[in-house]
Amino acid sequence: MSFYFAIIGTKDNPIFTHEFGTSKAGGDGLSRFRDDQRHLNQFIVHSSLDIVEEVQWGSGAMYLKALDRFQNNHISAFLTGANIKFILLSNPDTHAPARTTSTSSNRASTYAAYNPTSPAVEEATKNFFLEVYDAWVKTVMNPFYQLNAPVRSPVFRARVAAAAKKFL
């Protein structure tokens, strides 16, 4: 699994992005996006913003669950109180270069089983979002932080990476 996480401001501007891989099931925590897929990720995340705005007023929930998919990319979203969007793109890397032929068939079978709406995956994603939200509120409480400004703090990035390692 590879993940692309983005925080989008109120003007649809990216505030923070982070790319990582799964740490579950022996994963090394590194993303395996192909080089030509990286810019595509940004398009997919951007196009999902419309769907976030469609469901935004439907319920008061912050965690909006899995919203969208494009090919094998799945989008989950979380909305903060001030309408900052957290978007997580998850991609079972079916076309990642297999390290050995013997494991590739084994890996393909686990990816086919990946289901973003299963309770276990939803719960893990939710916990990840809540942990990031906690760090996000602390960022916002910084009196020197202005709304929609990019977040450059390495401590914040470390917090996101730690949450990713813990839950995804």
Place this chain on the structure above:
Amino acid sequence: MTQPPSKNPQTALPQQSLRTQSPGLRYPTNKKTIYDRNLNRTRTAELSRASFAYLFVEMISYAQRRVTGVADLEKRLNLQGYPLGLRLLDLLLTRTAPQPSTARPVRVLPLLQFITTTLWKHLFGRPADALERSAANAAEYMISDNEPLVNSYISVPREMSQLNCAAYVAGIIEGVCDGAGFATQGVSAHWANEDPAKDAPAQMWPGKTVFLIRFAPEVLEREEILAKATA
């Protein structure tokens, strides 16, 4: 930390002392960044009223330095409060909700209740005294406070009797509404009664202040659609 001996110790030394683990990032002396602090602390540790009053007076005189009139001064106070509202919205949502993922206000009334109870209690230690909808204009809501804390040590000079320094609180309210996605056409603070001799309740609460919230038309439009969807 081992560094190669420098040929010029005068310039090398201060750099070394500033540098910590990663370049460009400086930790406070206690090694605690803002991310290490708990969001839920200080339930009992409140700011003393004297220091708030002192700070607020300084804020007013700072805002007053370059203004042209009362309206301009109120606008400046409003702008000082606005960012505070944006921040408090998320902070209070995380603090109050047992399950933070179910807490976003999407309708006007829950938002206003959030302001009059949660926000007011956080800022002033008690809920607001009244919340009303304007009879004349459906887009207008009024929150009244009989004795605003911000005005308790402020005596307004006679020639500026229109001035209400609770404009600062109005700015906070505007920040909360705007942040939650409820655009306003401005939130303003008014004295409840211009002529105190006329009305009995005004004599009882001479400092009574009304915060007038005017929502933007698109907010009301959305509210109607949502009301139909749930009915």
